[in-house]
Amino acid sequence: MVTIKEIARHLNMSTTTVSNVIHGKTGEVSPETQQKVRNYLEEVGYVPNINARNLAANHSNIIGVVIKTREDHYMHILSEPFVSEILGGIEEVVRKTGYYMMLYISDDMADILDKVAAWNTDGLLLFWMLDDDALRVYKRFRKPVVCVDTYISEETRSQFENSFVNIGLEDEAGTYEAVSYLIKTGHRKIGFLSDNHEGVDLVRFKGYRRALADAGIGYSSKDFFELRSTKEEIEQSMKKMAEKAKKYEAVFCCSDVYASMLINACERKGILVPDDLSVVGFDDTFPSRLSRPSITTIHQDITGKGRLAIELLFKMIRGEKPETDQIIMKPELLIRESVKKRK
Amino acid sequence: MVTIKEIARHLNMSTTTVSNVIHGKTGEVSPETQQKVRNYLEEVGYVPNINARNLAANHSNIIGVVIKTREDHYMHILSEPFVSEILGGIEEVVRKTGYYMMLYISDDMADILDKVAAWNTDGLLLFWMLDDDALRVYKRFRKPVVCVDTYISEETRSQFENSFVNIGLEDEAGTYEAVSYLIKTGHRKIGFLSDNHEGVDLVRFKGYRRALADAGIGYSSKDFFELRSTKEEIEQSMKKMAEKAKKYEAVFCCSDVYASMLINACERKGILVPDDLSVVGFDDTFPSRLSRPSITTIHQDITGKGRLAIELLFKMIRGEKPETDQIIMKPELLIRESVKKRK
DNA sequence: TTGAAAGCGCTAACAA
DNA sequence: TTGTTAGCGCTTTCAA
Numbered sequence: 099m100v101t102i103k104e105i106a107r108h109l110n111m112s113t114t115t116v117s118n119v120i121h122g123k124t125g126e127v128s129p130e131t132q133q134k135v136r137n138y139l140e141e142v143g144y145v146p147n148i149n150a151r152n153l154a155a156n157h158s159n160i161i162g163v164v165i166k167t168r169e170d171h172y173m174h175i176l177s178e179p180f181v182s183e184i185l186g187g188i189e190e191v192v193r194k195t196g197y198y199m200m201l202y203i204s205d206d207m208a209d210i211l212d213k214v215a216a217w218n219t220d221g222l223l224l225f226w227m228l229d230d231d232a233l234r235v236y237k238r239f240r241k242p243v244v245c246v247d248t249y250i251s252e253e254t255r256s257q258f259e260n261s262f263v264n265i266g267l268e269d270e271a272g273t274y275e276a277v278s279y280l281i282k283t284g285h286r287k288i289g290f291l292s293d294n295h296e297g298v299d300l301v302r303f304k305g306y307r308r309a310l311a312d313a314g315i316g317y318s319s320k321d322f323f324e325l326r327s328t329k330e331e332i333e334q335s336m337k338k339m340a341e342k343a344k345k346y347e348a349v350f351c352c353s354d355v356y357a358s359m360l361i362n363a364c365e366r367k368g369i370l371v372p373d374d375l376s377v378v379g380f381d382d383t384f385p386s387r388l389s390r391p392s393i394t395t396i397h398q399d400i401t402g403k404g405r406l407a408i409e410l411l412f413k414m415i416r417g418e419k420p421e422t423d424q425i426i427m428k429p430e431l432l433i434r435e436s437v438k439k440r441k
Numbered sequence: 442m443v444t445i446k447e448i449a450r451h452l453n454m455s456t457t458t459v460s461n462v463i464h465g466k467t468g469e470v471s472p473e474t475q476q477k478v479r480n481y482l483e484e485v486g487y488v489p490n491i492n493a494r495n496l497a498a499n500h501s502n503i504i505g506v507v508i509k510t511r512e513d514h515y516m517h518i519l520s521e522p523f524v525s526e527i528l529g530g531i532e533e534v535v536r537k538t539g540y541y542m543m544l545y546i547s548d549d550m551a552d553i554l555d556k557v558a559a560w561n562t563d564g565l566l567l568f569w570m571l572d573d574d575a576l577r578v579y580k581r582f583r584k585p586v587v588c589v590d591t592y593i594s595e596e597t598r599s600q601f602e603n604s605f606v607n608i609g610l611e612d613e614a615g616t617y618e619a620v621s622y623l624i625k626t627g628h629r630k631i632g633f634l635s636d637n638h639e640g641v642d643l644v645r646f647k648g649y650r651r652a653l654a655d656a657g658i659g660y661s662s663k664d665f666f667e668l669r670s671t672k673e674e675i676e677q678s679m680k681k682m683a684e685k686a687k688k689y690e691a692v693f694c695c696s697d698v699y700a701s702m703l704i705n706a707c708e709r710k711g712i713l714v715p716d717d718l719s720v721v722g723f724d725d726t727f728p729s730r731l732s733r734p735s736i737t738t739i740h741q742d743i744t745g746k747g748r749l750a751i752e753l754l755f756k757m758i759r760g761e762k763p764e765t766d767q768i769i770m771k772p773e774l775l776i777r778e779s780v781k782k783r784k
Numbered sequence: 785t786t787g788a789a790a791g792c793g794c795t796a797a798c799a800a
Numbered sequence: 801t802t803g804t805t806a807g808c809g810c811t812t813t814c815a816a
Contacts, residue, residue, distance in 0.1 A: 101808095102809065102810065103809075106787095113787085113809090114811085117811065118786090121811090125785095126786085131785080145559045146559055147809050147810070148559045149493075149496040149560075149561060150808070152492040152810090153792050153793065153808090153810075154791080154811040155812090173529075174530070176528050177529050182519045183519075185517075186517025189517070189546060193546060198543060200541060201532065201542060201544075203536065204536070215488045216488045216490065218491070358731045359731065361733070362733065385727075385731055388702065389732075390708065390732065390733035401517075444792095444793055445794065446793075446794090454803080455803040456793090456803090457802070458802060458803075460794070460796085468801095470802080471802090474802085489793085489794075490792085490794070492792085492794090493792070493793030494793075494794055497808050498794075498795060
């Protein structure tokens with residue numbers, strides 16, 4: 099690895115000059131010198147030592163992507179279609195902007211915070227943080243942060259002086275629309291399937307409840323299909339859900355993958371979707387398109403969400419203030435084949 | 442951000458001592474001093490500056506994961522089920538070993554090489570490299586490298602003095618088995634679907650040809666279903682494949698996703714799988730299980746492959762020499778629902 | 785337009 | 801057992 103110093107020595111000039119032409123600080127350097135340096139740089143195939151650069155310049159060109167995971171989940175978080183799709187959108191922008199993406203996956207916030215600080219990460223993308231966690235990150239980090247799909251109270255948000263944006267989705271309204279559609283198409287006995295009671299899924303649950311209430315349909319806690327999603331339990335649990343579904347006309351699922359798995363489990367029990375049971379998913383990820391029957395779902399622009407998030411982050415890194423500290427995207431009901439009109 | 446120097450000053454000792462206890466170089470430091478330092482470290486929440494550490498120690502704790510991508514591909518590489526699954530296996534090991542994973546996605550080898558050098562990456566995981574590219578990387582990099590799914594000639598391999606392993610799969614034999622199964626179940630008019638003619642898919646193609654030949658079945662270049670997989674063309678192209686499939690009894694697909702997409706496209710044209718057409722996939726990724734009909738496929742232990750790759754890499758990073766420079770895993774035919782017995 | 789030199793925070797060889 | 805110090809490779813201020 100050839101260093102700036104060596105180059106400077108070889109060319110009989112100072113490291114400053116070399117550094118200047120490397121950074122295109124033209125105007126500081128005469129054209130001839132520039133050319134000479136550039137040629138030599140090319141010749142020896144100079145590559146900067148990023149650690150040295152980061153240390154001296156006190157930044158890292160790293161964008162940290164923080165994903166809180168559940169260690170025992172049946173699927174690695176990177177395999178979740180929603181995650182891989184949104185990461186794809188982000189990765190492309192990060193790379194093309196000349197930055198690097200570093201994944202911080204953990205179920206321990208304190209650990210993540212330490213790592214982010216250690217790397218001197220320039221900005222942070224936070225996924226599915228809980229209210230107070232987000233604030234904790236910001237208090238410690240004090241650099242640009244964009245949250246994705248984080249439910250954060252007005253009050254909490256006001257404590258992020260600036261360099262903070264939250265990007266979300268109208269989860270409540272989207273779910274309301276989906277469940278209302280189910281009701282409109284003649285379903286009354288409608289279940290809600292999820293593997294947790296927090297954040298996004300909790301809000302979706304509220305949308306479900308509101309749709310039910312508005313249609314004068316009662317709700318009992320039994321209507322919550324609570325999936326156990328650990329490696330050990332998922333399969334058995336999904337079977338139970340399918341069994342339970344026999345008593346229902348429709349099930350709203352918090353993700354397309356769960357919808358797809360439910361359809362499979364049902365089929366194995368001789369419950370036909372949509373003939374015996376209607377199913378709707380959420381997100382419009384790849385599996386919902388591939389499923390047979392294809393899955394009626396709530397579409398959201400996942401890649402676009404990722405791109406928006408990272409673009410806002412870069413904006414803040416450049417020192418510009420975002421116009422708003424919260425952007426809520428609109429979902430859209432996508433009618434495919436997994437819901438049957440019953441009347 | 443509090444530094445070692447500040448800590449040393451505050452505690453009235455040298456940076457070496459502080460550094461020593463940070464690195465658990467016990468034996469060098471008296472118990473009392475250790476405790477004193479540790480307490481203070483805890484108190485101020487010391488976090489090392491990784492850039493400084495990397496610069497001084499001349500390593501990075503970064504594992505580079507290099508994936509060559511095709512810019513115009515219909516799907517971001519991270520969304521490919523095989524990729525996300527194997528990355529999941531790798532990420533977990535990397536994280537738990539106290540390293541960091543950095544993704545280098547690009548279609549430009551030279552660019553990747555520069556980045557890897559710039560970051561002073563400790564080891565490299567290379568995916569689907571072409572023969573000479575792999576060598577090029579090694580010549581320049583000269584640190585541990587593990588290739589995954591790379592077809593590399595004996596001759597080329599011998600040029601990597603050491604710190605090199607290739608992990609692959611018996612692609613030829615796997616495909617041979619799948620196609621033979623198709624033949625055994627009464628299919629003779631069998632297509633081969635892929636989006637390229639290189640590397641892994643080329644070897645699979647050879648397995649396909651051999652199975653055909655061994656059964657005395659002729660092959661014409663028309664039997665190669667060449668999918669155009671760009672964003673613009675994929676849909677139209679898949680439709681064409683489905684149309685073409687009308688004249689076939691079975692199609693072997695180089696990935697589960699393609700198998701799944703083909704099944705969908707066929708269904709839309711009224712071609713029923715497996716009744717009118719048998720389909721087999723490859724890899725046994727999630728979509729093959731979710732598909733309806735579920736897809737008969739060649740199973741391989743993807744997560745295990747990733748884990749094996751990274752574990753071997755760490756072994757070399759620790760300075761141990763791998764026993765062998767090539768490990769070829771065995772695939773397994775997994776019979777599900779997408780193939781019909783025709784006789 | 786160019787150069788000298790300090791310093792980013794840490795490690796490690798060496799001295800005490 | 802502890803301390804001094806010279807770098808690691810780069811950026812940047814300030815002087816020439």
